[in-house]
Amino acid sequence: MTLGQRLRELRKSRGLSLRELASRVSVGFTYLSKIENHKLEEGHGPSEKLIHMLAVELDGDEEELLLLAEKVPEPIRRRVIARPDAFRRLAELSDRKLDRVLASLD
Amino acid sequence: MTLGQRLRELRKSRGLSLRELASRVSVGFTYLSKIENHKLEEGHGPSEKLIHMLAVELDGDEEELLLLAEKVPEPIRRRVIARPDAFRRLAELSDRKLDRVLASLD
DNA sequence: TAGATTGTTGCACTGAGTAGTCAACATATC
DNA sequence: GATATGTTGACTACTCAGTGCAACAATCTA
Numbered sequence: 001m002t003l004g005q006r007l008r009e010l011r012k013s014r015g016l017s018l019r020e021l022a023s024r025v026s027v028g029f030t031y032l033s034k035i036e037n038h039k040l041e042e043g044h045g046p047s048e049k050l051i052h053m054l055a056v057e058l059d060g061d062e063e064e065l066l067l068l069a070e071k072v073p074e075p076i077r078r079r080v081i082a083r084p085d086a087f088r089r090l091a092e093l094s095d096r097k098l099d100r101v102l103a104s105l106d
Numbered sequence: 107m108t109l110g111q112r113l114r115e116l117r118k119s120r121g122l123s124l125r126e127l128a129s130r131v132s133v134g135f136t137y138l139s140k141i142e143n144h145k146l147e148e149g150h151g152p153s154e155k156l157i158h159m160l161a162v163e164l165d166g167d168e169e170e171l172l173l174l175a176e177k178v179p180e181p182i183r184r185r186v187i188a189r190p191d192a193f194r195r196l197a198e199l200s201d202r203k204l205d206r207v208l209a210s211l212d
Numbered sequence: 213t214a215g216a217t218t219g220t221t222g223c224a225c226t227g228a229g230t231a232g233t234c235a236a237c238a239t240a241t242c
Numbered sequence: 243g244a245t246a247t248g249t250t251g252a253c254t255a256c257t258c259a260g261t262g263c264a265a266c267a268a269t270c271t272a
Contacts, residue, residue, distance in 0.1 A: 017246075017247060017248085018247075018248065019246085019247080019248090027231090027232065027233090028232065028233050028234075029247095029248085030232090030233075030234075030235095030248090030249075030250080031231080031232055031233075033248060033249060033250085034232095034249085034250080036248095037248095037249075037250095039249080039250075039251095040230095040231090041230095043229095043230080044229090044230055044231070044232095045230095045231090046231075046232090047230095047231060047232090050231085050232090063190075063194060064190075067186075067187060067190040070187050072178050072183055072186055072187075075197060076186060076193055076194065076197040077176075077178055079196075079197040079198075080173075080178055080182060080186075080197070081173060081176050081178075083201065083204055084169075084170075084173040085208075086196075086204045086205075086207070086208055087182055087196075088169060088179075088182065089208060089211065090185075090193075090196060090207075091181055091182040091185040091186070092181075092185075093211075095189065097211075098189055098192045099192075101192070101196075101207055101210070101211075102191075102192055102195060104207070104210060105195065105199075105203075105207075123217080123218060123219085124218075124219065125217090125218080125219095133259095133260065133261085134260070134261055134262070135218095135219085136219090136220080136221080136260095136261080136262080136263090137259085137260055137261075139219060139220060139221080140220085140221080142219095143219095143220075143221085145220085145221070145222095146259090149258090150258065150259070150260095151259090152259075152260090153258095153259060153260085155259095156259085156260090
């Protein structure tokens with residue numbers, strides 16, 4: 001699942017056209033088209049501000065969208081900065097070990 | 107401990123002047139001075155590239171410097187993007203719970 | 213005590229990179 | 243055949259990391 005795919009899903013499910021949504025988030029509709037079709041050359045993704053507005057307008061999960069855009073959401077960022085000792089170690093864990101940690105949380 | 111303080115420590119301990127270090131990392135020495143004294147207006151921090159070069163030149167811990175600059179180091183970022191499910195949950199943990207998770211890793 | 217070396221700070225500026233635009237076209241719908 | 247929709251490539255505008263200078267203060271050293 002890419003950011004573009006998810007945005008298109010959300011937009012369609014809300015019955016919005018590109019032009020309609022674009023005007024609500026104050027960008028050109030052609031730009032949204034490119035995002036949905038990932039026609040933006042490598043690294044030229046939408047800004048966090050735009051993703052925020054899209055999340056609001058589409059009533060979607062902002063963190064999910066940010067992560068799909070390969071950006072670290074602010075709440076997670078703050079935690080990483082606050083506890084670098086913890087997150088440096090956690091980031092080194094394999095998927096398997098990470099799964100075990102998650103399981104132990106329940 | 108701020109980025110500026112840490113950089114100054116490292117630079118002094120290597121016996122380098124601002125001008126010397128600046129020329130090695132290819133920036134103006136006044137810019138380094140501003141970084142060390144956090145005289146850069148909010149949000150205008152040094153680039154990750156510069157921090158990288160400083161880490162190399164001062165033989166410091168790049169991740170430590172990035173974290174002090176409140177930037178998420180690339181290895182951690184990659185892990186967060188790869189396992190958003192895990193890191194969204196981990197980021198919500200209190201310091202206490204995070205400590206318990208860490209302890210359980212040994 | 214003068215000259216070299218180092219660091220501080222304000223301010224106006226620049227250049228690169230990237231977020232976003234615009235015109236033109238295609239396709240579908242009614 | 244108008245009206246609404248989406249696609250694409252070339253272009254532009256803005257942000258911001260970093261510059262460069264000027265004027266100054268504090269050491270050090272010969």
